[in-house]
Amino acid sequence: RGIGYVVxxxxxxxxxxxxxEPVxxxxxxxxxxxxxxxxxxxxPVAALAAGQGLQAFTEVTWREGSRGPMRSxxxxxxxxxxGVRARRLAQAAATAQEGFWDGVLPEVTLLxxxxxxxxxxxxxxLSNLPAATAPAELVRLAKIRWRIEHDYRELKHGLGLDHFEGxxxxxxxxxxxxxxxxxxFLTEQRLAPKADTANSPSTRSSTPSKTC
Incomplete structure (x- = not known):
């Protein structure tokens, strides 16, 4: 569908x-x-990766955790x-675009x-992002699942996603x-730059309240 992914x-x-290359x-x-x-x-990806040796791996830090930098x-x-499914998907995509499949499977990045x-x-x-994508960016996207889980927990427990009874x-x-x-709205407020409160008017009413 033309959607970029890291899955x-x-x-x-x-x-x-x-x-x-196919023959x-x-x-x-x-x-x-x-x-x-x-x-x-x-x-298998496990065998391919293990055969590279640990010396081929690079240390990457993807975010600051509660106990310090998170790295691996x-x-x-x-x-x-x-595999059969990958071959069928590649054939269907090529046929839809060009009308002919030359047997070449798509190239992706294994992280x-x-x-x-x-x-x-x-x-x-596996990721279909451009080959020039920096490994650090691939790691950031691969590890962003914690943010998704955090947002879901906030939706469910903080905003009442599971409170519907209709x-x-x-x-x-x-x-x-x-x-x-x-x-x-809460996400936008969290990410927006903090307002300059020093020069902004007070949010409190300047009119004294009246009692009856």
Whole structure:
């Protein structure tokens, strides 16, 4: 759909190296013409990453945590996702755009984390962002899930996302819309530069109250 992503994947997801190319077997003249395919067997991302060695990983700090800077070792590799589903998606996308698929699987970035003290890499992500994207930016996006979980917790416990007790779609939609709008306002207030209160008028009324 043309949407940029950094998505976590399992360690057994298989990929080809970025420089792998499909080969079309010769046609015997009988039956349908053979389709291009990759001759080498794809590797699980865990095996591919572990084979690089810890020395190939770079330490990256992605944010300041409650106990100090949060950092780990990361490696970014260009790969081509393998498997039936990846092949079908690539074929459908190529057919929709060009009407012909040459058998080439799309190239993406594999991001791998190898924490200090771990015997092997522990986490893996695939991203379709441009190849020139800095590893630190990939790590930031991969680790931003904590922000999503924090926002959901704020929506649920702070703004009452789970307080709706109606039974109609319209009522539920109104409730969720208002909660989302409230959260957007609070987020904007949190990120906006602080106003200069020294030169701003007081928010208190300058007119003394009257009693009856």
């Amino acid at each position: 976590a994947v399992r360690s057994d997801v298989t990929v080809h190296p970025h420089d792998a 079309t077997p010769p046609w015997s003249g009988n039956g349908p013409k053979p389709q291009p395919r990759y001759r080498d067997k794809p590797s 070792h990361f490696l970014a590799l260009r790969v081509r996702p393998a 791998v984390e190898w924490p200090a003290g771990a015997e092997a890499p522990t986490d893996y992500w 039974r109609s779609w319209t009522g539920w939609h109104h409730h969720v819309t208002l909660v989302t709008a409230a959260h957007a």
